[in-house]
Amino acid sequence: xxxxxxxxxxxxxxxxxxxxxxxxxxxxxxxxxxxxxxxxxxxxxxxxxxxxxxxxxxxxxxxxxxxxxxxxxxxxxxxxxxxxxxxxxxxxxxxxxxxxxxxxxxxxxxxxxxxxxxxxxxxxxxxxxxxxxxxxxxxxxxxxxxxxxxxxxxxxxxxxxxxxxxxx
Amino acid sequence: xxxxxxxxxxxxxxxxxxxxxxxxxxxxxxxxxxxxxxxxxxxxxxxxxxxxxxxxxxxxxxxxxxxxxxxxxxxxxxxxxxxxxxxxxxxxxxxxxxxxxxxxxxxxxxxxxxxxxxxxxxxxxxxxxxxxxxxxxxxxxxxxxxxxxxxxxxxxxxxxxxxxxxxxxxxx
Numbered sequence: 001x002x003x004x005x006x007x008x009x010x011x012x013x014x015x016x017x018x019x020x021x022x023x024x025x026x027x028x029x030x031x032x033x034x035x036x037x038x039x040x041x042x043x044x045x046x047x048x049x050x051x052x053x054x055x056x057x058x059x060x061x062x063x064x065x066x067x068x069x070x071x072x073x074x075x076x077x078x079x080x081x082x083x084x085x086x087x088x089x090x091x092x093x094x095x096x097x098x099x100x101x102x103x104x105x106x107x108x109x110x111x112x113x114x115x116x117x118x119x120x121x122x123x124x125x126x127x128x129x130x131x132x133x134x135x136x137x138x139x140x141x142x143x144x145x146x147x148x149x150x151x152x153x154x155x156x157x158x159x160x161x162x163x164x165x166x167x168x
Numbered sequence: 169x170x171x172x173x174x175x176x177x178x179x180x181x182x183x184x185x186x187x188x189x190x191x192x193x194x195x196x197x198x199x200x201x202x203x204x205x206x207x208x209x210x211x212x213x214x215x216x217x218x219x220x221x222x223x224x225x226x227x228x229x230x231x232x233x234x235x236x237x238x239x240x241x242x243x244x245x246x247x248x249x250x251x252x253x254x255x256x257x258x259x260x261x262x263x264x265x266x267x268x269x270x271x272x273x274x275x276x277x278x279x280x281x282x283x284x285x286x287x288x289x290x291x292x293x294x295x296x297x298x299x300x301x302x303x304x305x306x307x308x309x310x311x312x313x314x315x316x317x318x319x320x321x322x323x324x325x326x327x328x329x330x331x332x333x334x335x336x337x338x339x340x
Binding site: 049059063065 | 280
């Protein structure tokens with residue numbers, strides 16, 4: 001068995017069949033150069049398998065981060081409805097200082113209508129009523145934002161996701 | 169990132185699922201495979217912080233596919249594949265600062281295994297990590313990487329040869 005043959009075999013020595021492995025062992029016991037090369041491969045294999053000690057809390061930190069991502073990914077429709085309501089309020093110019101009360105009411109709408117209060121009570125003295133036909137949804141809800149001005153009332157009515165929706 | 173701890177029971181209370189498999193089982197599966205995912209990710213990415221980010225993404229994907237995973241089969245093979253994919257994606261991201269190997273640095277007697285791995289082709293690195301870090305068989309590595317066994321054998325042989333050349337042939 002020549003050195004070239006053995007050196008070609010050394011990278012795959014762990015997978016070599018018993019006959020080849022035995023020939024390599026016999027060769028490196030008598031050949032210092034091939035033995036040195038074999039030792040280098042063995043050293044690399046040991047290094048690869050040896051992992052650093054991860055900090056004690058690393059696994060719990062991963063688990064916590066995963067749980068948090070799961071929690072965020074599964075926020076229920078009313079959470080996003082509330083966010084949308086607040087964005088709407090901001091869009092209508094209601095500054096935080098003007099909001100004396102913010103109520104989030106979650107309930108089945110009765111009747112299923114949207115009331116809209118506006119900043120100008122003269123123009124909209126009688127709030128418009130409008131029937132809303134909605135598809136079958138789960139857990140419809142209503143969000144009311146009340147400002148300092150008693151004429152200002154924002155009612156944000158939101159249906160839940162259709163049944164089966166919201167899956168990841 | 170917010171790291172508020174939420175236990176599995178709280179999760180199931182906040183968002184009741186129609187799962188046949190409870191979240192407690194997911195937690196258990198996650199804990200069982202954390203070390204394996206971290207070791208592969210660490211060897212593929214070369215940094216504990218990146219490995220941690222990868223592990224988080226891997227287990228979140230496991231959660232998203234929880235209903236599709238066969239409870240009667242070990243999730244290990246699936247997790248290996250996802251870990252390799254996540255690490256591939258992270259290496260493509262410009263924001264992931266992978267360590268510069270210092271190609272001109274000849275002051276070290278030899279380069280570290282991390283530096284050596286960094287210089288391998290992606291497929292060689294993945295094959296040798298799964299084989300030599302995790303001790304998987306060539307057949308298992310081939311299945312995880314979606315390659316033939318002869319291709320994997322070739323990747324492993326090349327990877328080991330290159331690692332030796334890189335790590336032991338850079339003497340001052």
